[in-house]
Amino acid sequence: MAKYGRLIGIDVGTKWIGVARSDLLRTVANPVGTYHTSEIMEGLKELVENEQVEKFVVGWPLTPEGEEGRAIKMVRKFLTRLDEHFPDMEVEKVDERYTSKEAVRAMVEAGVPKMKRRESDRVNQAAAAIILQKYIEMQNTDNVRITDRYV
Template identity: 30%
Template sequence: MNRILALDFGLRRTGVAITDEMNIIASGLTTVDSRDLMNFLQAEIPKLGVGTIVLGEPKRLNNEDTHSSENVRLLREALEKNFPLQKIVMVDERFTSKMAFQTMIDSGLKKKQRKNKAMVDEISATLILQSYMQQMGM
């Protein structure tokens, strides 16, 4: 079974999450400098056996685009070009950063640890992946 990889794209960093081999559990994988994202994906996607890439789609509460929307569309185009064998899926990412931060609080991380934006991005990618999995009935 092909694994599912999720991305929480930002101009500086991109959070990355992946499923297990059975597509049952979503786990944070890492955070990558966004300038290095395509090189990272080209190395990791074949190695991890990824069949689907889930990309968080930023939207405002009224469903309008955000300042990041155009960059995410450009990333989607680059993913479709560079990974023609993988399915590319967009998933609403509203509130994932806030939910990630709350998850950090709920898990007992100290204030200094919660300032780690890379961790927030990785947790956000995991929440995006979990959302996709729920939509697909996994």
């Protein structure tokens, strides 16, 4: 039986956080926007209130070797805030290695001008969409590794 409800993909950065969402059938991810770290919870609250959001999918920054990178501490802090604001929402972590590079490559292929590709908000929301699309594809192939909620 198919599940209905949106997934929200999140790419956590030091100042900006990219957000993407899936369609209700969870087949495709699309960028929603980029929020300053001080405004992200309000943005997510609006999405949760106005959409049928079932789960957050957060990029987990691993090194090329698959180890936890320096940015893990920042993402853990974000996950703590997320849990405080949305205690009943399920959260999954997904390996986000190379998603920013993939986002830039996708923008090049889509013909986005170089100056616009340098805007971090575009990269962040595109990376969030890539993180979410990876998760969707893993779910659809039953190869997803279930991760526990970080508290």
